[in-house]
Amino acid sequence: MYTLYGTDDSGSCMIEIALQRCAVPWHRVEASSWQEGEGTEALARINPLKQIPTLVTPDGQVLTESAAILIYLGMAFPASDLLAGNRAQILRGLLYITANCYSAIGIIDYPQRWLGNADEALQAQLVSGTRRYLHQAWVMFADQFAEQLFAPGNVPNALGIMAAAVSHWDEAREVLTALAPSFAQSLAHVDADPIVAPVFARHWPLWEVS
Ligand SMILES: N[C@@H](CCC(=O)N[C@@H](CS)C(=O)NCC(=O)O)C(=O)O
Secondary structure, three states: OOOEOOOOOOOOHHHHHHHHHHHHOOEEEEEOOOOOOHHHHHHHOOOOOOOOOEEEEEOEEEEEOOOHHHHHHHHHHOOOOOOOHHHHHHHHHHHHHHHHHHHHHHHHOOOOHOOOOOOOOHHHHHHHHHHHHHHHHHHHHHHHHHHOOOOOOOEHHHHHHHHHHHOOOHHHHHHHOOOOOOHHHHHHHHOOOOOOOHHHOOOOOOOOOO
């Protein structure tokens, strides 16, 4: 049994989708750095950053980093088609999102981690500059990876799942709809996948692109 530490409105949605695609038994432990409780205490013991998603495999290995978890599952369960398509570009894209988009969201959410107790104006400046960079990074992603989101057979691969999930935050979808509309349509196609749609609906019940 796989144990996934996570909560709604978080990146654990990507791994919930991937585990379903792998058709393996799993359960979710409610945990996040912004919630108190037994699950979060257990998460802190295995991942000192207390970040989610964190996955524990049936043989007890602790896996963190969404991209690494998706790659591991795709390699362990080839029939999941998580790494199906142009594998080199899928791996490149997963790392692109990790390095340029997900990390930027961490700065936007927690500027004080980088600035210490700097004044509020400086924190606000860091947040707005990082959000601007994040939006540029998504538009550049759209230019370079539009063809890489689906496995043959039109099922979203790991890159499609990660791009659709991480672009839910910080108005990325609105920016992409305006500046890269056909890519935004591809993301909407990922959203509509029969495994993806119910997971996203649970994580973001009120979400719609404005
Ligand atoms: N590098 C990690 C980042 C994961 C991450 O930032 N997760 C968020 C939730 S979506 C989190 O746990 N943030 C809480 C925190 O950093 O304290 C990954 O790629 O999975």
